[in-house]
Amino acid sequence: MRFAFLFLVATSLVLSDYCECKQFTRCGLAKTLSQIKGIKKSFLGTWVCLIEKVSKRETTALTVKSNGKKAYGLYQIPSEWCKEGKRGGRCNIKCEDLLNDDIRDDTACALKIMEEHGFQYWSLWTTRCKNDNFITNEIYKCPDLNRLSPERSLFLNRGSALRRRRSINRTIRKSRFRRSRRTN
Known part of the structure; x- marks a missing residue:
C-alpha cells in the first residue's frame, strides 16, 4: 500500500513537468475569451464566472464523480460530450483535448452545450453566477480588455x-x- 502511494506521488511529479496546464488569471481569461469566435461580448462575464466556479480557471481540471463519470477542462464538460482516446461524443472531440491549453475546442463544445441547454446546464452557474454581476464588473476593470x-x-x-x-x-x-x- 505504501509503495503504491509513493509510486503514485513520484509518477505525478514526473508527469507534472510534461503537463500542458495553465491556470488563467481572471483578466487573462476574459481577454482570451473575448478573442474567441462565438463568445458574445455581452456574456463575457457570465462565461468567466462559470469557468471560475467550475474549474478555478485551470485547463487541466478533471473531476471524477463517485459514479465514475468524468468532467473535463475549464468548462468541466461531461464525458457524454467527448470520447476518451478518440474523437466522439456529442461534440465530436477527444476528452483529453479538453485538458490542454488550447481552449478554442473546449469553448466550441461549451457553446454547443449552452445553445442546447443554456447556462443552467452547469449547476454551479445557477447557484454561484446567476444574478451575480461581481465578476462581470471586475473584468471590465482589466487593463488588457479593450472593451x-x-x-x-x-x-x-x-x-x-x-x-x-x-x-x-x-x-x-x-x-x-x-x-x-x-x-x-
Whole structure:
C-alpha cells in the first residue's frame, strides 16, 4: 500500500513537468475569451464566472464523480460530450483535448452545450453566477480588455456629450459677453 502511494506521488511529479496546464488569471481569461469566435461580448462575464466556479480557471481540471463519470477542462464538460482516446461524443472531440491549453475546442463544445441547454446546464452557474454581476464588473476593470461594458460605455458617452454641451455653452456665453462689452 505504501509503495503504491509513493509510486503514485513520484509518477505525478514526473508527469507534472510534461503537463500542458495553465491556470488563467481572471483578466487573462476574459481577454482570451473575448478573442474567441462565438463568445458574445455581452456574456463575457457570465462565461468567466462559470469557468471560475467550475474549474478555478485551470485547463487541466478533471473531476471524477463517485459514479465514475468524468468532467473535463475549464468548462468541466461531461464525458457524454467527448470520447476518451478518440474523437466522439456529442461534440465530436477527444476528452483529453479538453485538458490542454488550447481552449478554442473546449469553448466550441461549451457553446454547443449552452445553445442546447443554456447556462443552467452547469449547476454551479445557477447557484454561484446567476444574478451575480461581481465578476462581470471586475473584468471590465482589466487593463488588457479593450472593451467597455455596455453600461460604462453608455455612461461615458452620455458624460462626454454632456461635457461637449457644457463646452459649447461656455463658448457661447463668452462670445455673448465679449459682444456685450464691445457695445457698452
